[in-house]
Amino acid sequence: MARRWPAPSQPTNVFRAAKPAPAPPAAIRARATWPSIRTRSKHIWSKSLTPIAAHCWPNWTRCARLHRTDRHLAWLGTLTLASHALPAAAQYASGATFTLEAASDERRRGLSWSDGDPVLRVSASVPLTKGFSLDGTATTLWGSPRHGGADAVVDLGASYGRQLGGFRLTGEGRYHFFPGADRQGYGEAGAIAGFILGPASVDLAARYAPRQSAIGGDNLYLSTSAAIGLPGTPFTVSGHIGRASGDAHDPARAVRLRPESIYWDHGIAIDWYRGHWSAGLRYADTDIDARNSAHAGASLIARAGFTF
Structure with a gap:
């Protein structure tokens, strides 16, 4: 006679059988x-x-x-x-990069943000999805007079880029914080169109800071830049030219980013890359009258960094 097995209504006999039974x-x-x-x-x-x-x-x-x-x-x-x-996110975050740098000056758009003093800089870039990434940079300013005595500037932003053949289109947004200074932060947005051909690249960029009390109005910066890697060497040569303009509702604050209502800046640089190490030498200058703004004239800036 076949063995009878307990019905589902009798769970106790299944789990606590008095005697072991064959499966x-x-x-x-x-x-x-x-x-x-x-x-x-x-x-x-x-x-x-x-x-x-x-x-x-x-x-x-x-x-x-x-x-x-x-x-x-x-x-x-x-x-x-x-x-x-x-x-x-983990897949793209694996491509994150971090860089430590030291430079003889912090020059942006031809103007010294560190009053001509050497700076230390740490930056990070974290890609989240294809084309979209977050980035941040912290730079010492040592009580910068240009930015209300700020001890540092922290730039936080996001960017999204699309590659279309040899062209690349990028949109970005960024906010600049100034630790150690009161009400100095401001934000700006930008768009970059670039073209790559072999070791050379050319970019056209427009960055706009809408009207904000911290900068005494609005600010528009248009620029073009080019770079080329020298074949068979670890060197890259680059150059740029830019134009800053905008409306000044508070002239005392507007001189932070524009010592004159409209000005031009230009520069040329040579950079060396070897493994995780890099170094560079850059020349920067503007057409601003030296009597209107300190640390806005010709300058030679050296830097060295390590990326990991």
Whole structure:
């Protein structure tokens, strides 16, 4: 006579058989086990967890502390979920770069932001998805008179670029914070169109800072730049020319970015790259009258950095 197996309504006999019995065929085992487990789970909840919940309810902090093993399992579960929830971000974040640099001056658009003093700089770029990345830079300013005595400038931004054959279009937004100074921060947005041909590239850029009290109005900066890697060498030569203009509603603040209502700047640089190391020498100048602004004339800036 064939052996009779307990029905799903008798979960106790399946889990707590008085005597071990030979395993049933797979088809019968599948039908009997799943309902039994479900029924047993309800039994465990009603008989075991209800008293625990009643015990914890008056003072839930008694049950908030996890045993060491439970904490380890909780952390393991959290990390497992995170690893499955962010696969794409992790893939692109693996291309993140960090750079440490020292330079003899902090020159932007031909103007010294560090009052001609040497600076230290740390920067990071983290690609999140294809074409989209976040970047940040922190630079020492040592009490810059141009920026209200700021000790540093922190630039945080995001950019999105698309490659269309040899052309590349990029949109960006950036905000400049000035630790150590009051109400000096401002934001700007920009668009860059570039063309790459072999080791050479050419860019056209427009960056606009809308009217803000920190800069005494608005500011538009148009520029064009070109760079070429010298074949067979670790050197790259580049140059640029730019024009700054805008409306000044508060002339005292507008001179931060534009000592004159309209001015031009230009520069040329040579950079050396070898592995994680880099160094460069850059010449910068403007057409600003030296009597109108200090540290806005011709200057030679040296830098050295390490990227990892």
